[in-house]
Amino acid sequence: MEKYGYKFSFGPWNIHEGADPFGPPVRPTVAFDKKLEAYQRLGFDAVQFHDDDAVPNLDDKRPDQIVQEARALKQRLDAAGLVAEFVAPRLWEHPMTIDGAYTANDPAARTYARERSRKMLDIAQSLETGFVVLWLAREGTYMREAKDAARAVDLLVEAIDDMLAYAPGIRIAIEPKPNEPMDISYIPTIGHAVALGLKTRSPERMGVLVESAHAILAGLDPADEMAFGLAYDKLWSVHLNDQNGLKFDQDRSFGAVNLRRAFDQVLVLDDHRFWERGMVGLDVKAVRTQKAEAAEKHLSNSLELFLWLVERVRSLDRSAMRQLIEARDYEELDRLILSHLMGRA
Template sequence: MAGTFRFSFGPWNIHTGADSFGPPVRKPLAFAKKLEFYRELGFGAVQFHDDDAVPGLDELSTLQAERKAKETARLLKSSGLAAEFVAPRLWESPRTVDGAFTSNNPADRTYARERCRKAVEIANRLETDLIVLWLAREGTYIREAKDSKWAVERLVEGVNRILACDPKIRIGVNIESAHAILAGLDPAEEMGFALASRKLFTVHLNDQNGLKFDQDKSFGSVDLRRALNQVWILDRSGYGKNGEWVGLDVKAMRTQPAPAVKHLRNSREIFLRLLKVSRGLDESKIASLVRERDYEELDLYIMERLLGK
């Protein structure tokens, strides 16, 4: 069953070029200005952190946050865009230094739960039922500081509390290419695992050159065959038929002049070109080579297709 593919990215993917090793090299763009690029580049949905939609969320009253969320919803609608998901930003507050759901401080865990409740309310205002959790601070520097069994129980408790906020909310799996690679895993295999469990609710496609910092390189820019396998598993599994989006999480090169959006265009274009390659594969030939256990010939066949032969 072929997939149906629509594309999304987050406003953080149009950025100033600042990183751990240097200051900004481009001027920041207002959120409304960033939205102007979505349709132009072929994207239909916006990924949100909660404070992308409602800046300064922690300092706002419930009424103020609601007003700002409604304002963002109106801006989306006027731009002809949808919200794909909302992710509570649980890793930048001083109250989550030791983790959010798994902090050793009960007050910090309460803060995390409240922040997630606000994210659900924002998601409702933006008319999306998908919450993404990035458990960025939930580990520990030393094992003795945090009981792993207790930590997993707190994570489960946190997820259950989010689900209790609204029966429509979905929390599934978001496989990111670079994160899988950094963990020494194959992104396509991780997607297959989630698809088999019917829990792949979104993806973050990008690329990664080795086991270093999270590079978020343009999709397919490091390993085209690895990228092809991700496109192949998504397409043959009918990804997108239930409304899922193909999400990108890619960074522009620091050297790129403003507005630095070609990395988004390039990633989408590479996906679509690899989709054409994938759909052009001779399935009967592949099946025959698999039956014969002639994987060397299959290896060459795939490489030839990638080379345009």
């Protein structure tokens, strides 16, 4: 498979049982070792981990146990020819994080979040990835009056500063999302995420991860969100997927809803040599109706579509494009892009 220098990753949660808020699982659980086989079979290079994907039930384990288990996992990854792209703390399922983690009103909950984050950093270091991603799932409110939104930013900075001091070799990327599970989140866009990083003790170690669907849910264009991150040299990873309008977070296969929007994302990534900056993560989930025996196609199809679009980006007639831009004939530019995507002259 020609991969144009790109490396690809996904998370174990991207092979999932199909449960939604209204119904139970519809596919059997796939064991982690079986998932590791899928990475190789489907042409992926790296695994994204929540801390408890790497070390299950870590709240009940001692720090030395956690490190021991993470090191054992590193050996299994080595044997499979895989690396960890990043580790992320799962701070949205524990009873202590009901009202948020770093921004919870209860100081005991904030302490839990900081301690859990240190365990996550131990795991990242044991897996020998210098990279951590924060999806700030419950850092927001359902009631605007329930928290002080300005103080919430300070609490986030304090928590991140704690992580930066605890693990000096680690870089952290914020993955913003505007809503869900909370009604309204505190760091909803890439602009917010870049600004938050600049307020920390080590701005040079703070970056961003753009997820296509999260940008769309914010009413923004994912390619422009990526471009903003690139302009600050902060775009360190992406979660490509697709999203049909302003609904629940769908994690559809990349390009499945809007092919041109997918093309525009690959255009900005490829024009800025993203393969030298970070990995292409595919945060996609099979739709609930997909049968278990065919529930990996969302991953292989998304990877294939990305590579098809790299080919389309690199074969685009740039001089024709430039002339149309100079002539301000944007309708013809529209046609040029669409005809190129359709493989028409």
